[in-house]
Amino acid sequence: MAEIIDLVLLGMLAITAFNIIFIKDLFTVVMLFGIYSFLSALIFVNLDAVDVAFTEAAVGAGISTVLMLGTLALTGRKEKASSHKTILPLLVVCVTGAALIYGTLDMPLFGDPDNPAHQHVAPRYIEDSPQEIGIPNMVTSVLASYRAFDTLGETAVVFAAAIGVLSLLGLPKRDRATIQSGLKSHLVLRVVAKMIIPLIVLFALYVQFHGDYGPGGGFQAGVIAAAALILYALVFGLPMATHVVPPRVLKALAALGVLIYAGTGVVSLFLSANFLDYSVLAEDPVAGQHIGIIAIELGVGITVFAAMLCIFYAFAGQTERKNIQ
Amino acid sequence: MSFIVDHYNYWIVVLLMMMGFYVVIAANNLVKKIVGLNIFQTSVFMMYISIGKVNGGSAPIAAEGITTYSNPLPHVLILTAIVVGVATTAVGLALVVRIKRAYGTVEENEFEDKEDLI
Structure with a gap:
């Protein structure tokens, strides 16, 4: 079938x-x-x-x-x-x-x-990771623990791409005095958007913190949370969205996520283990792994969320500028 | 029949890659070229996930009563590649927007003879 x-x-x-x-x-x-x-x-x-x-x-x-x-x-x-x-x-x-x-x-x-x-390596992940890392989702185990160094690189690439887009297009200024955009006349859209945006954010948080047990994790959660705010910006206009989440906060958040991720690695270095080896973060190695995975998934989620929303702001700011002209 | 089922995924991957590649070379509009690049990229994703599939296997989330799991490693590689892919696509689209501003067009054959205009 x-x-x-x-x-x-x-x-x-x-x-x-x-x-x-x-x-x-x-x-x-x-x-x-x-x-x-x-x-x-x-x-x-x-x-x-x-x-x-x-x-x-x-x-x-x-x-x-x-x-x-x-x-x-x-x-x-x-x-x-x-x-x-x-x-x-x-x-x-x-x-x-x-x-x-x-x-x-x-x-x-x-x-x-x-x-x-x-x-070779796949049977090792499948057989040992549920005991060694202590979480059932093997994809999260490999992503956040065994191959955490790769994931750090990929998070940095997302951050770098956001910087690239910002240097090419620039962020819109936080200014509520500009013309009102958004879909003012679409009452149904506005009401429905108001109802589902909190649910989308809630779902993003669920995906973020339940990623160890089911499908999900920082990458997906970051994108879903960004999608909620993009929907908000599309329906209520960019000036409102930049009022809710100001662009300069996003810039700081994008860097903060990468810092949390790399910082977790540095902490494990100071506890005399390898970079991004979480086993030393707690008395029990499995609990240490769990703490480490939650920390770095949070870093990934924050960076992906902020980078995606920054990129959207940059594009939407350009369109808005064209409309004013 | 089994010869087809054993290779069908790979053939579709090659077909998608050919279509994406063709759009990248032959399309005139830069936005369409980026769509082509994305199709090309998805074909590679499809290739990795097809290699990771094990017949009769289950999604790699440990649960009672399941003994065969598909290979989690390709999933990890492709999951991150998708997010990095959209980030780099955004950079490409930003470049397109700047090209439009500098040259007034995003059609390849129109800005070829406008080299000195910036």
Whole structure:
């Protein structure tokens, strides 16, 4: 049964991607890309990657769609006909594709438990991590403890990307005197948004602190919390949103998250263990692991939340400026 | 039939990668190029998750009565890659906005002959 679902969903994914190539209306392209992300999330669930599906649904269908629409508002929604010939790109792509298809024939069979990827380190994680780290979600164990150094790097990349966007576009000033934006006339939207925004924030907190036991964690929680405030900004206008969460607080929060993460590592260094080795944080190594994971997941959540919202503010500020002009 | 099921995921991954790659090279509009780049990126995600799947396995969250789990390692790599991916996409889109401001267009064939205009 799972195989049939896999076949159908992957087929739908390919059809969606194929349509994106030919459509010249970029608004439709972005909407199709949202559908594409949701389909990918479904496929990830079907392939047992629940944490990944969670992230893809929040990020792909939520944040990137909003950012792309924000860009379209500034650059226009029609793609003009290209003056280039399409034969050469087609040839390059087909040759690459043919080489890769030939390569797949030697790939380990899909889903085979004896595949090389499931030997070596993976059985160690699956068998030992529930006792060693003391939490059932192996993805969180690997993400936050065994490979915490990688995750520190990735958190820093998110922070760096936010700095990049801010230096390119700048943040909007916190000023309530500018023209009122938002959807003033849409009463239904305003009422519904007011009702569901607290629930979204509550859900983000649940995902943040329950990530050790079920699917979830700092990355997903940060994105979901940012999505709640993006919804607020879309419905009630950017000036209101910057009043609730001022841009300079966000800048400080983005740095604070990375600091919490790296600081946890430094604390374990001072307790004469390796960098990001949490076993020494408490008397009992398993309790120490738990404290460490909660601390660094909090750092990740704060940085991702602040970075995503900063990026959104930067784009929305540009659009607002264009509307005033 | 089993030959198809054993390789189907990889073929779709290659197909998606081809489509994303084609959009990146051939599209005229910079926003569409970034959408293409994202499709390319998702194909890589799909590849990793397909490799992590174990037939008859369950999601890698320890629970009673379950003995087979899918491989958690690819999930960790891709989970973080998705968030980093959206952050870098945002940088790309910010560059597009600045290009629009400097050149007045985001169509590739239109700003080729405007090199001295900034």
